[in-house]
Amino acid sequence: MFHLQSLELLHWDYCQRVTLPLDGAIITIAGPNGSGKTTLLDAMRTLLGLECSGGRTYKTYARHANAETAWLRALVDNRPRSRQNSSRPFASSLLYADQVTLACRIERHGGDWVRRYVILDGVHEIEQLAEKGDRDWLGIEAWKKRLEAAGLTRAIGRVLALEQGQTDRLCELSPKELLRLVFEVFGDQEVLDRYEQARSHQQHLGKEVEQAAAELAHTQAQLSDLANRVNSHRQYQLKVQERERLATEVLPVLRWSEARERIARDARELHRQRLFASGDVKALSDKRAALHGLFTAQEAAKARLKALDGERREARAAFDAAREAERPAEALVKREDELKALADVEADAAALTVKLQELAAERDRLRADYTRASDKAAKAQAALGELSGKRLPPPPPEVAPMKRALDDAGIAHYLVADSIDIADETWRAAAEGLLRPSRWVVVLKHRSDEGRAFDIAARQRYRHYVVSDTAPITQAPAGTLLAALNVTAPLPAWLARQLAGIRCVTSTEEGAKVGGEWITADAYYRDGRGGRSVFVEPRDHQFGASAVDSRRGALEAELSRWDGELSRIAKAQAEVERQFKDVQRAAVGHKAAQELSERADEFAEARSRLPVLRQARAEASTRMSQLDGEHERVVRESTRSEQAYEGAQIALKDGEGSAAGRLREHEARREALRKASRESREQKARFPAAWVVPAALAALREEFENARQAEIRAHHVDQELETGHWEVDASVVERHARMAAQVNEQDTQLSDRRASNELARIAAFNARERYIDVLRATVRRYKKNVAELGELAGTTAEAILPHLDNDDTVLAQAGLQVKFNFDGKGEVGLNDGEASGGQQVLKSLILLVGLMKDDETPGGFVFIDEPFAHLDVRNIQLVGHFLRSTRAQYLLTTPITHNVEVFEPSEITLVTSKKPRGERWAPPIAVLARRPEVSAYD
Numbered sequence: 050m051f052h053l054q055s056l057e058l059l060h061w062d063y064c065q066r067v068t069l070p071l072d073g074a075i076i077t078i079a080g081p082n083g084s085g086k087t088t089l090l091d092a093m094r095t096l097l098g099l100e101c102s103g104g105r106t107y108k109t110y111a112r113h114a115n116a117e118t119a120w121l122r123a124l125v126d127n128r129p130r131s132r133q134n135s136s137r138p139f140a141s142s143l144l145y146a147d148q149v150t151l152a153c154r155i156e157r158h159g160g161d162w163v164r165r166y167v168i169l170d171g172v173h174e175i176e177q178l179a180e181k182g183d184r185d186w187l188g189i190e191a192w193k194k195r196l197e198a199a200g201l202t203r204a205i206g207r208v209l210a211l212e213q214g215q216t217d218r219l220c221e222l223s224p225k226e227l228l229r230l231v232f233e234v235f236g237d238q239e240v241l242d243r244y245e246q247a248r249s250h251q252q253h254l255g256k257e258v259e260q261a262a263a264e265l266a267h268t269q270a271q272l273s274d275l276a277n278r279v280n281s282h283r284q285y286q287l288k289v290q291e292r293e294r295l296a297t298e299v300l301p302v303l304r305w306s307e308a309r310e311r312i313a314r315d316a317r318e319l320h321r322q323r324l325f326a327s328g329d330v331k332a333l334s335d336k337r338a339a340l341h342g343l344f345t346a347q348e349a350a351k352a353r354l355k356a357l358d359g360e361r362r363e364a365r366a367a368f369d370a371a372r373e374a375e376r377p378a379e380a381l382v383k384r385e386d387e388l389k390a391l392a393d394v395e396a397d398a399a400a401l402t403v404k405l406q407e408l409a410a411e412r413d414r415l416r417a418d419y420t421r422a423s424d425k426a427a428k429a430q431a432a433l434g435e436l437s438g439k440r441l442p443p444p445p446p447e448v449a450p451m452k453r454a455l456d457d458a459g460i461a462h463y464l465v466a467d468s469i470d471i472a473d474e475t476w477r478a479a480a481e482g483l484l485r486p487s488r489w490v491v492v493l494k495h496r497s498d499e500g501r502a503f504d505i506a507a508r509q510r511y512r513h514y515v516v517s518d519t520a521p522i523t524q525a526p527a528g529t530l531l532a533a534l535n536v537t538a539p540l541p542a543w544l545a546r547q548l549a550g551i552r553c554v555t556s557t558e559e560g561a562k563v564g565g566e567w568i569t570a571d572a573y574y575r576d577g578r579g580g581r582s583v584f585v586e587p588r589d590h591q592f593g594a595s596a597v598d599s600r601r602g603a604l605e606a607e608l609s610r611w612d613g614e615l616s617r618i619a620k621a622q623a624e625v626e627r628q629f630k631d632v633q634r635a636a637v638g639h640k641a642a643q644e645l646s647e648r649a650d651e652f653a654e655a656r657s658r659l660p661v662l663r664q665a666r667a668e669a670s671t672r673m674s675q676l677d678g679e680h681e682r683v684v685r686e687s688t689r690s691e692q693a694y695e696g697a698q699i700a701l702k703d704g705e706g707s708a709a710g711r712l713r714e715h716e717a718r719r720e721a722l723r724k725a726s727r728e729s730r731e732q733k734a735r736f737p738a739a740w741v742v743p744a745a746l747a748a749l750r751e752e753f754e755n756a757r758q759a760e761i762r763a764h765h766v767d768q769e770l771e772t773g774h775w776e777v778d779a780s781v782v783e784r785h786a787r788m789a790a791q792v793n794e795q796d797t798q799l800s801d802r803r804a805s806n807e808l809a810r811i812a813a814f815n816a817r818e819r820y821i822d823v824l825r826a827t828v829r830r831y832k833k834n835v836a837e838l839g840e841l842a843g844t845t846a847e848a849i850l851p852h853l854d855n856d857d858t859v860l861a862q863a864g865l866q867v868k869f870n871f872d873g874k875g876e877v878g879l880n881d882g883e884a885s886g887g888q889q890v891l892k893s894l895i896l897l898v899g900l901m902k903d904d905e906t907p908g909g910f911v912f913i914d915e916p917f918a919h920l921d922v923r924n925i926q927l928v929g930h931f932l933r934s935t936r937a938q939y940l941l942t943t944p945i946t947h948n949v950e951v952f953e954p955s956e957i958t959l960v961t962s963k964k965p966r967g968e969r970w971a972p973p974i975a976v977l978a979r980r981p982e983v984s985a986y987d
Contacts, residue, residue, distance in 0.1 A: 051138040051199055052126040052938045053093070054148065059120035059175055062088045062110040063964045063971040070976060071123075071940070073956030078942045080961030085971060086942040089959070093940070095164070096121040096153045097201060098193045108162040111155045115969070120175045121153040139168070141198040146170040152178050154186065166192040202234060220892040221880045224864025227896070228828075228851060231865060234900045235827045240820060241860070247813045248857075254806045258799065265795045272792060275785040281776035288770050295763040302740050303749055303756035305732050312725050319718055333708060336701045343694040350687035357680045364676050368669035383624070412625050419618045426611035447511065448489050454505045461494035462502070468492070468538035469592050474689060475570055476533035476553060481590050482572035482583030483530065483551070487544055488591050493517040516541040528552055530568060818855040825853055828865065834899040835867060842891050845870035867896065955979065 053071040058064045062085065069089075078086045088110065091101040101107060111119045127137050127149040139149050150173045155164045165186035167178060187195065222230065232238035444466070455462050466488040471477045493502055496517040506515045519539035525531035531548035540548075551574075552567040554560040560567040560575055568574045572584040733741055753759040770777075778784070832848035839846025849866040852859065868876040871888050879892070941955070960975035 051149070053940075054124040054126055056089075056093065056096075057120070057122040057175065058089075058092055059122075060111075060114035060116040061092050061119050061121060062113045063969070064088075064114075064974075065970040067974055069959055069974060070957060070978070071938075073938075073978075075939045075941065075954050076957045076959065077955035078940065078959045078961065079945055081945055081963060084961040084963045085974075086961055089961070089974075090940065090942065092121055093123070095155075096123055096151060097196060098166070098189055107155060107164055111157075111162045117157050119155040120178070121155075122173075122175055122178070123151045124172060125149050125151055138199040139195075142168060142195055144168065144170045148172055150178075154178070164189065168195060219896040220889055224851075224866050224879070225862075227867070227879070228863055228865035231827065231831050231900065232824070235830070237824055237827050240823075244813065244817045244820070247809075251806060251810045251813065254802070254809075258802050258806060261795070261799050261802070265792065265799060268788065268792050268795065272785065272788050275781055275788065278776040278778075278781050279785075281774060282779060282781060285770070285773075285775035285777055288766065288773075288775075292763065292766045292770070295759060295766065298740065299749060299753060299759045300756060300763065301732075302736060302746070303753065303759055305729065305736070305741075306746055307756055308725070309729055312722060312729065315718070316722055319715070319722065323715060333701070333704050336697065336704055340694070340697045340701055343690065343697050347687070347690045347694050350683060350690050353683050354680070354687055357676060357683060361673070361676045361680055364669065364673040368666065368673050371666035371669045412622065415618055415622045415625060419615065419622065422611055422614045422618060426608060426615065429608045429611060444489060447509070448513075451491065451506065451509050451511045454509060455491070455502065458501055458505060460498045460502055460505075462491050462498075463494070463538055464488070465490045465492060465540065465544070466591050468536060468540065470535040470537070471533065471592055472535040473533040476530065477590070477592075478572045478584060479553070479568045479570055479574075480530060480534060481592065482585050483548075483568060483574060484592065485583070485585055485589070487514075487541075489513040490541060490544070491515045492519055492539070492541060514541070518542045520545040525549060814855065821853050821855055825850070828853075831865075831899055835895055838895045838899055839869070842895060844872075844891065846892075846895050867892075869895075 055068065055070050055072065057066075057068045059066045061067075064085070078089055080086050087102055091105065091107075091110065094101055095107040095110075101109075125138075125148070127139050127144060128147050129137055137145060148171060150167075150169045150171065152167050152169075152173070152175070153164055154167075155162055157163075165183075165188070167181060167186050169178075219227075229238060232241065444464075448464070452462075452464075465484070469480075469484065471480055490513050491502070491506070491511075493499060493516065499515075499517045502515050502517075505511075518541065520542040521539045522531070522536040522545060525534070525536075526549055529549055530551040530553055531545070533553065534548070547566075550566055552560075552563060552565060554563065554567045554569055557569060557573055557575075557580070560569065560573075566574075566576050568583075572582060574581060574583045739745060749759075753762065828848070828850055832850060835846045835848045847868045847870075849868065851863040851865055853863055854860075867879055869878075869888070869892055870876050871891075877888075945960075956979050958977040960977065962972040962974075964971040
C-alpha cells in the first residue's frame, strides 16, 4: 500500500490554500477543539473516496468556503513496496513514476456539489489539473476501484473512517466480526462469498430441476387429454355452417342497407350547417380591425418610451454633473462650519472632551443604524431570491403541509390562489386586497371527501376554510369584480356570489351614488358594514404570473431604498469620523482658528458659489423626477396596451382557429360522406344481385327485423360454440404425436440436468475443502502479526486459532479469540471490561496494525482521531512507543490541552488554530518537523 507524502487544500472549509508535508511515519495534528483537526482528516477521507466523520459530508466543507470550486491534492509514494516485491502500488493504473498525484475537484452544479477524481503520474499542480478535460476525471465508484487496486481495500477503508473517540472500537468486535474483518482485509472473504454464491446457484438449479419434473408430469397429463378432444372436433363442424351464413350474407347485407339510410340523413344535416358558417367571416373581420388599432397604439407607446429613455439619460447626466460640481463647494462649507465650531471650544479642554464624547456617541449610533439597515437590505434580498425561477409567489408555511397531507390521503383538491388570475391589471390592487383572506381556501373536488378533509385540517390546525360547495363560473356580470378575473376552476359558492355582487367604480364619489357593495381601483371597499381600504402592498401580491413581477418590483424598490439609506449612513459616518479626528488633533495642539485664517479666501469663495450650484442641482433633480414620473406613466400605459394587444391577438387566433376547425370539420365530414357513399356503391357491387333486390331485403327484415337482431342471433350461435365443449382444432392428432415426442425429450433432458448439477455440487464442495487450508494460513499469519505487535507494545497478545472445516454451520459460527496479558496481571479478552482505557487503545491498535502488517509489502497509513484521549502519561508513552516501533504511517489528532508526551513520537506536527470571528479564512496551519538525530561523532 502507498504512503502519503503531502496534502494541498484549496477552498476546503475555511482553508484558503494550504500545503502540508506528510512525508513522515507519525504526523500529529494538534490544536484546540473546533480548530479543524477533524477537518483535515475528513479532507484526506474525501480524497480517498471515504465517508466523512460525524455525519458531515464533503458538501458541508465545500459550502463553508463560499467558492465555486474546492480542490484536494495529495502526492503519494509509488515506489516498489519492498525489495522482494518490485511491483508499484499504482502499476495496475499504468503509473510507474516514484510519485503519483491524487486530486479531487468539488464543483457547484445546479445548486448542488459534485466531486470528480483524477490520478496522474508525477507531480501536477492544481492550476495544471484545472486545464484537464472532463474525459480524464473519474466518478466515485471508479475511483474506489483504482485505490483498491493500489492496496486501499474496502475493509481498510472502514478502518480509516473510524471517527473521533472510536480508536478502541476494534477491541469491541465480537470474535465472528473480527474473523470476518481479517478475511476481508486479506482477500479471503471474497472467495468465501463466491463459494456461497456457487452453492446458492446449485440450490437454484436444484429447484429448477424439481420444477421441470413437475412440468413433465403436467405434460404427461395433457397427452392423455388430447385423445378425448378428437371426438369433440367433429360435432363442432355442424354449428359452424349456421354461423357462416350469418357472417357472410345476412349481417353484411343488413348493415349495408342501414348505412345507406344514415348517409342520406347526414348529407341533409351537413347542408344545414354550411348555411350557419357564413356569419364567422364578418366577426373575424371586425377582430382584425380592432387588432390593427391596438397595434398602432402599442407602437406609439414604444416610440414614446424610447424618446423618454433618451431624455432620462440626459437628465441623469445633467443631475450627476450638477451634483459633482456642488460637492467640492459643499464640502468646503461644511469644513468651515466644523472648524468654526471646533475653534469655539478648542481653548477649553473640558469642552473638547464633551465634544469628543458627543462625536463618539454619534458614531456608535450611526454604526447601529447601519447594522439595522444592512439587516433590512439582507432580508429584502433573501425574499427577492425566493422568487427566482418561480411562476407563482410561494405560499405561506402552513399551506404546504396541508396540501401534502391531503395528497397522501388521496383527496383531490386545489387552492383558490391556483384557480384565479387577474384578467384586467387595472383592478389588480382591488382583487388582491379583497381576495387576500381567501387565497389559501382549500376547494375539494368531491363532496364525499369533506369529512376526511375536515379531520386533516383539524389536526393540522389549518386556519383557512376547507370548502366542498362550489359554483362553476360561466359568465361574470359586466362591471363586477368577477368580470376582471380569469377563473379556471369552480370557486366556493359564497366567494363566487360575493365577487359577482361587488361593482367596480372609478371613485368613492361614484360608489356613494350607486350604493350597494363596490370597490375602487385602489382597493377602497364598501359593504354592508361600511367602507374600508383593503389595499395590500405589491410585495404581497399573489394571483397570476404578474404577481411575481409585482413582488419582485416592490422588493427591488425596497432594496434600492435600503441601499440608499446605507449610502447616507456611510456618508454621515465618514463626516462624524472626520470631525472626531479633528477634535482629537485639537486636543493635542492643532489649531482650528489658524486653519480658518489660512483658508479664509477659499472658504469665502465656496460659500458664495454654493447657492448657485444648489439651484442648478435642484433644477436638474426636478427635471429628472418629472421625466421619471412621465416614464412610469407611459410604462403603465404601454403595459396595458400590450396586454390588450396580446388579448386581442389571442381572441383573433382563437376565432380563426375555431373557424378553421369548423371548416376542416365540414370538409372532413363532406369527404367522409363521399367516401362512405363510394364504399356503399362498391360494397353493393360485390354482393350477388339476388341478395340486394327489394324482395330479398324485405325477406331478411321479415326474418331478423334489422342488423341488430341478426347480430344477436350470431352472438347466440357464437355463445353455443364458445360455451360448449367443442374441439375446434383439426390438428389434434398431429399435436398428440408431437407432444408424445416432447415428453420423451423432456424426460431425457431432466435426467442429464440432475447428473450435471450433482457433479457441480461435488466439485464446489471439494474446491472449498482445499481452500480451507488457505483460510487457516491467513489466520496463522494474523496470529503471528498480533504476537509480534504485542511484543513491540510490551505486552503478550495471543490469537486462538478457530476451528475451520468445510461445513456451512462451522464456518458461520467460527470466531477469532484474542487474549492479552498486560504487566503479568493475567489474560484479558477483547471486550470483557477488565482492561483500562490505555489498554483498550493498545488492544485496538494491535488489532488494527495487525491487519495491515505485511513482511513482504510493508506500508499503509492509518487515521486515528485523538488516540491519547483519557490516557495518563505512562499509557501515552506506551502508545507512542508502539506507534514508533511499527512501519506504518499514522496521522493522529490531539487537543493542545494534552500532556506534551503526545508529541514525543511525532516526526511532523501540524498545529491548527480557530478561525477568528468575522474573518473568512482560518489562520495558516503551522508545521513543526523534528530535526533529524545527529550522531555525537558528526
